[in-house]
Amino acid sequence: MTSTAAPHDGRLSTPRALARLIPFAKPVIPRLTLGAVSALVASLLALSIPLVLEVIVRGPISSGDPAQLVWGSALILVLGLLEALMVWLRRWFVLGPATKVEYDIRKGFYARLQRLPVSFHDRWQSGQLLSRMMQDISMLRRWMAFGLVLLVVNVLTIAVGTVLLFRWHWLLGTIFLVCSLPLWYTGYRFEKTYGTLARQSQDQAGDLATSVEESVHGIRVLKAFGRGKHALHKFTEQAESLRQTELRKARAIGVIWFWLVLLPDMAFALCLGAGIYLVQLGQLQVAELIAFFAMATVLRWPMESIGFLFSFTLDARTATDRIFEVFDEENTIIDPAQPATIDRPRGELVFEGVHFRYQDAATQERDLLDGIDLVLRPGETMALVGLTGSGKTTLTTLPSRLYDVTGGRVTLDGVDVRDLTLRELRTHVGMAFEDATLFSQTVRDNVLLGREDLEPGSPEAEAVMREALQVAQAQFVDDLPNGVDTVIGEEGLSLSGGQRQRLALARAVAARPSVLVLDDPLSALDVDTEALVEDALREVLHATTALVVAHRPSTVTLADRVALLESGRITAVGTHSELLRDSEHYRHVISSLEDEQARMREREVNL
Known part of the structure; x- marks a missing residue:
């Protein structure tokens, strides 16, 4: 740095x-x-x-x-x-x-x-x-x-x-x-x-x-x-x-x-x-x-x-x-001179020959993402699995242009994401991160962060917020001193990790994007709460294209299909049962995830 x-x-x-x-x-x-x-x-x-x-x-x-x-x-x-x-x-x-x-x-x-x-x-x-x-x-x-x-x-x-x-x-x-x-x-x-x-x-x-x-x-x-x-x-x-x-x-x-x-x-x-x-x-x-x-x-x-x-x-x-x-720092991620628009977003997300390496990785032998080809059909939920360091989190940063590809392209409904204004792109693509970051504002302001189109305090805004909180199983906010008007403190550190993650997930759901990117947003939840959130997410995701990074086998059950990421390349795509049958590496990845989940359950029991 x-x-x-x-x-x-x-x-x-x-x-x-x-x-x-x-x-x-x-x-x-x-x-x-x-x-x-x-x-x-x-x-x-x-x-x-x-x-x-x-x-x-x-x-x-x-x-x-x-x-x-x-x-x-x-x-x-x-x-x-x-x-x-x-x-x-x-x-x-x-x-x-x-x-x-x-x-x-x-x-x-x-x-x-x-x-x-x-x-x-x-x-x-x-x-x-x-x-x-x-x-x-x-x-x-x-x-x-x-x-x-x-x-x-x-x-x-x-x-x-x-x-x-x-x-x-x-x-x-x-x-x-x-x-x-x-x-x-x-x-x-x-x-x-x-x-x-x-x-x-x-x-x-x-x-x-x-x-x-x-x-x-x-x-x-x-x-x-x-x-x-x-x-x-x-x-x-x-x-x-x-x-x-x-x-x-x-x-x-x-x-x-x-x-x-x-x-x-x-x-x-x-x-x-x-x-x-x-x-x-x-x-x-x-x-x-x-x-x-x-x-x-x-x-x-x-x-x-x-x-x-x-x-x-x-x-x-x-x-x-x-x-x-x-x-004087160069801003490499800017709006195009002649931006395209998407009038009726369908949510088709496509990675075409995507390569990526970080700017300070010039000595790296090969790209962190080395020729990714992946198609997410409109309304489809795709789980992304792979061992640690395979490039899962990096891949999730590309659709919303947190980083730009260094080769190939990412398209949304056939339009290169670099041809859209950042404002429009990030209206269509929403994200929830594993490391949930909240702001020193009220619960309401945090959940509705991505909905500046709504009038604060309006019935519509309240309805959107309540629905998002329900999906994320974040009803605990009603028990806070001032309910949804409670200021949650710097970075939400007054809340537990699971509570922060549920509010961050509610924020992503409230944005109602056509594409939702979830980078293991349920990692801090206990098994029972995770099951409730997953059931609610199924209702939300049936009309939303979703790319979900899975670190638990239970998260894979959310998906219509699963993409296996191995050393920066997609080596297999199919249903969970198909990959279990055909891919030895996938069985190894799932086995490691099951072992980790078993250890987490054991810790929960001991606590």
Whole structure:
């Protein structure tokens, strides 16, 4: 699975990388621009105060006129109030738009995750995706609202202020400018070091989130096997690696802060000595020297903030890279340019010379599915049996295009499933998995997940739900605290395995597809409940084409015919009795299934 990916030499420059955010920011650029203008006006007002101070020192203070001093002080007060107003306006202009950009990126990111194929989610750790979704996108919002605006404005403020410093004397301005030049070289080196550390830190944070998520979801296993200390040790190692990376980041920031504080202080000292010398020579007045240092003091915060804002920008650039790694992932399972339609679905499902191998299985000697030919007639129930690893579950993922075939084709009523829109295809093909996944919603919402055509709470929706629950023998929901309105909790872990499977089966039945694919959905049921579910399913499946993966001999009795899968190939198709008579491998498979079922019954009796 994808974990930590270090930056590579061919990556985009920081400005070009951050420019990829423009499509998201475009609607709010006017507001962001007004925020930047407000911040710039605030800085210009701050820079004007030393000019007023020069006039006050030269005039009212030198002459001792109290009236003029009052007016000068009032002017400085007004400039200060206007500066504060501009700062408030800057925040008002940018905060709303920045949160809107954050919302749009997060919504687009989630939509992208939904559209990307299952093969993408097989390769990516959920913690990495979660850290990108939450931490990285939030960082971009803070950078747009604060870092970007202040970086631009502070650079402009430094430029304007430096020019104004030359107004009093060229020597003082030159000293200040020369002392600031090393900052640009330090910033260049800082980008090289900090950019790599920022990426490493954010990737390690994603790995740490994955560990937490896995531990929380697997807490029952960890407790049952007494592996809590092992999990803690692994987590501690990852947390320590992240801590060391953060320390290296802090050291890099500390170095640039050292120069950001030292160089202005050196400039102040040199300018003070030069200024006193110029006053003695009569080339500079005391009022001008005071104004110069007032201006230099105003410039100190913008200069000191450059290091923080620069590191913030590099963090935002890394966050942008990580987010667009997901946006840039190729989606291989998409709607066709000219989709076909099935007006009256009959449910004929055909596998024609189907080959399949996973993308990361390039060294595999042969395909996992190696030339599957199988025809399911409309309304027929086909059981799929085979030993572990023969490819049964893989085959069930192809009709609904959870994966695409790598050779051959799968057709529904004579139409290649790749020629149908995903929306239409998944309306015609429903699935129930052995590993039943439920959502933190009510029982009603989980069962009716595939029926967005029904009005929630309508009599028709209630009837469909009740029928599906009846077929799945899931009447236990009425005993829950709030019945079908009970929120069943994260992934349904508050329910037993059999209860989760019955709700997942009810969800598939409620969708009323023309083709129903069942990947051993009854494995967690006891024998008596399984028999009841099978009897109810016979009534449902008489008009529905069904492909049922069987891990129990009793499940085979549901089927009109049985397909034997052996090493990725269909080696026999026929009725249960025919295959028992003609296929030695089928008798071996059924015998192994009977042995497993006997062991399960023995465990049930012991319990």
